[in-house]
Amino acid sequence: MNKNIYELLGLVVALSFILALKGLSAPKTARRGNLIGAAGATLATVVVFFAPLGEGKSHHNTILILAAIAIGVLVGVPAARKIQMTQMPQLVALFNGVGGGAAALVATAEYLNLGTGASTAEVVATVFTVIVGCTSFSGSVITFLKLQELMTTRPVVFPGGRFVIAATLAGVLGTGGWTISSGANTPLLVMGGLALLFGVLFVLPVGGADVPIVISLLNAFTGLTVAASGYVLQSTLLIVAGTLVGASGTILTRKMAEAMGRSLFGTLFGAFTAKPQVATGEQEARSVKSGSPDDVAILLNYAQRVVIVPGFGLAVAQAQHTVRELADMLAAKGIDVAYGIHPVAGRMPGHMNVLLAEANVPYEQLVEMDEVNPTFPQTDVVLVVGANDVVNPAAKTTPGCPIYGMPILDVSEAGNVIFLKRSMRPGFAGIENELLYDAKTTLLFGDAKDSLTKVVNALKAL
Amino acid sequence: MNKNIYELLGLVVALSFILALKGLSAPKTARRGNLIGAAGATLATVVVFFAPLGEGKSHHNTILILAAIAIGVLVGVPAARKIQMTQMPQLVALFNGVGGGAAALVATAEYLNLGTGASTAEVVATVFTVIVGCTSFSGSVITFLKLQELMTTRPVVFPGGRFVIAATLAGVLGTGGWTISSGANTPLLVMGGLALLFGVLFVLPVGGADVPIVISLLNAFTGLTVAASGYVLQSTLLIVAGTLVGASGTILTRKMAEAMGRSLFGTLFGAFTAKPQVATGEQEARSVKSGSPDDVAILLNYAQRVVIVPGFGLAVAQAQHTVRELADMLAAKGIDVAYGIHPVAGRMPGHMNVLLAEANVPYEQLVEMDEVNPTFPQTDVVLVVGANDVVNPAAKTTPGCPIYGMPILDVSEAGNVIFLKRSMRPGFAGIENELLYDAKTTLLFGDAKDSLTKVVNALKAL
């Protein structure tokens, strides 16, 4: 392929990515934006096979490459298709991680290929890519494990942890400097290993609530590694695309942190400042008030205003349709019903809106946190369906706990609070919820969908 | 100066222009944005004197250049300082025109300098710059003359005009092609002359209301010529800065046209589509109802709601303080007083808001067009102070007139309309205002400030 045409197509792809990001930031154009990006990426992948080569060079490994792509598609597409909505965040984290890993591998392979022919600037770019790519890879794996609840979602902090982290970081930078000055292979390898370790240590102390922020941050960093690889490979497309993702990812991370009321700085440097956690709650068996579906039905029947607070458990139990049935019954009895939506309820921003929209819940019944909070004092019953952290008063009362500072739904101001959950286990952030022991709280144990069905039947029988 | 540093400083200046434009688009940061841009431009001007030159080249004409800059400052700064607010738009037009002229001159000089050494792409860029620069120059001069009212503000259309324009354009393009194919000097000169003529012909048919849109458009075009010069001179700074202005200017032009309810297409191709104007109004002496200051004072005194519509004449008469005095007196009598602000009242967008804010009119009394229009049926008296086009019903009733389609303030819905103006002369767009002859209209002739003072005195005497 003619070199000019090849480069021009690269520019077209780069512009398609700009349009993709632009499209993705407005609801109307989001889906189209994503498709534009996918089209651009496809074009780029096809075109690169016809890249003009220098004098006397030829294409290698074409069959192997095509096979790897085929396997990648066979792995990636079904994973993306079959995953349940509740597990999407961890999948995004994983995709991000493999991207970072790919960038680190590309940089390493090119480093070996260039050998002593690499300029200092190229070695610096390689070192950057390998460090950040490896960190992003291992860090993303840890966020995946946390979100998939294959490991604890609580901040993991061990005594002296911050010194270990600082030492690892120093090791990474030291070997990085060594690589740059020597141009040898061994230091690069050691550096990569240390960077993988650093990624793990960096994400371990991050509490559950901050996980999406960290994913977004690692995503931005991976973008920068792609830009750095583009510099080494002299590809304008990679430079532009990587920088775009780096810049937009940075902004997005800041916006997410703002939306969740978290400090970005605190999240980033949590690893260095986190202290071994104070045990919250005394773990003694305290008494709670648990009720039967009939008790709940009666409470609801004589209420004038009911607010339903859906959470992650509702998504897990797929109870959105049953919740709607209950709400419709109450509304038919003339009871004022609303859904109180916390911005980080569920496992991704906007999760609850989506699930409830799927169940055809009328949009005007969905009330955002800031609007619903002032109405709790006039609310008779709050029905908390599979939510926990988003109503946990510890966010206000317990400095140092992982969700401290996050705005919550003030359900304790209402007359009665009913929790539908399966056990006394804490929520995602792993902290006790004092509200469960409160005098005005009634617990109805069991899977949210089952419990709701029973309540509906009890209401019918009244 | 080291070449890398030189180029780096150029990039810094380019980025400062981005920040400047970004700052200028938000009220809080606008002034700082402008200062950032000025600082960047100053830096660039200083640095270019230390530009690294090719082997065996030396700096020429430094004294002459410095002298020219000094004269430019001595002309530009006082003009910008001393100009009255009412005349600012034409000054901006003029500044834009000289910029376009400068770009055309730069391109011509470089063309002569390169001689036969110029590549085709460079000649094409030169031709583009000279054509657009010359068009922008002469076009801006015509808008200046129109706004300064040194010539008629009505669309100037002569029979067969569109053919003359099309022929001129064809001539411009023809000589352009000739220049590119021959690389000679004469065709460039002829082309420049024809482009100057084209600029004049292009702007003549534009009606008064569309003048700000045309200024904005020429401004965007001048930006593009700067980018093209940057290509010829191999200056990244000029390319970036020029393109920025070209792109943002295009968006701005579209937004301005939208805000004024004008079709951009109609404005642009007005030259080709405009027909010789239908004489509006029969010019026969029709009777109008004129009143004394006492009549006006009585009307106002017994009103319950008064809307004041300020226009360009208020700015000319500097009557904003007197108008405020009157409004305060009426308010003290318990009369409901508001100012109805049309978006293009005055001679630049936002003109009235500024003038009234200067007179400390409380912000809540300023009501935008869309909000004030529904209130006219409940309004007893509308006091039109030096406004005309913005209340002219011809915008709704007379297709083909220069302001047709512009949204207006529907003052005819109110009980009484009082016009304060000096004569029966029409407003900026040069069209008769039927409302002046309406039965519910009273005219109080004289300078707006004098008339208002008299009305205030009459009110006191009541």
Place this chain on the structure above:
Amino acid sequence: MTSMAILTIFALSIFVGFEVVSKVSTTLHTPLMSGANAIHGIILVGAIMVADSATNTLETTLAILAVLLATINMVGGFVVTDRMLEMFKGKPKAAKANKDAEASK
């Protein structure tokens, strides 16, 4: 390409990246992150370039592994983003219904 050109392109891309997402609404945070994530899967192009010129087994292995990972990132990323946005499509309708309801009040 000169390093000055690269620097300029880099700086301009940063601005574009900043500006283009600066108006995103909270509900779109997740899809936007996921879409951006898919875009950096374009490292696939880099992986193919490296694999294409790899001459020994080590380089080839690393590069082919990179192709595999990058493909997963890119393809999976775009598909999962599309799935998320598919679920969102119900909302604007609901919002409209809401408006209509208000209008008819």
Place this chain on the structure above:
Amino acid sequence: MTSMAILTIFALSIFVGFEVVSKVSTTLHTPLMSGANAIHGIILVGAIMVADSATNTLETTLAILAVLLATINMVGGFVVTDRMLEMFKGKPKAAKANKDAEASK
């Protein structure tokens, strides 16, 4: 600089220019136009470069005239924009007063 680099820079600058002003409010149309107008006065740099390398009288004359015009454009543009914005500064205060007034209602 390669023509590819120039094209890329050009395309990115267009996006930046579009995005950066896409949120401008109506009241700022005039100052923004005037500020953008001042920015293209940077052609002064081009004029100086040409004058600097001009060798015969014709070129010198044209270039020096260009320097003069460009200076007027640039300096005058920034000064007049500043003057406009100076007048605007009263407004936010007024708006604030308005808000306070409303709050105290």
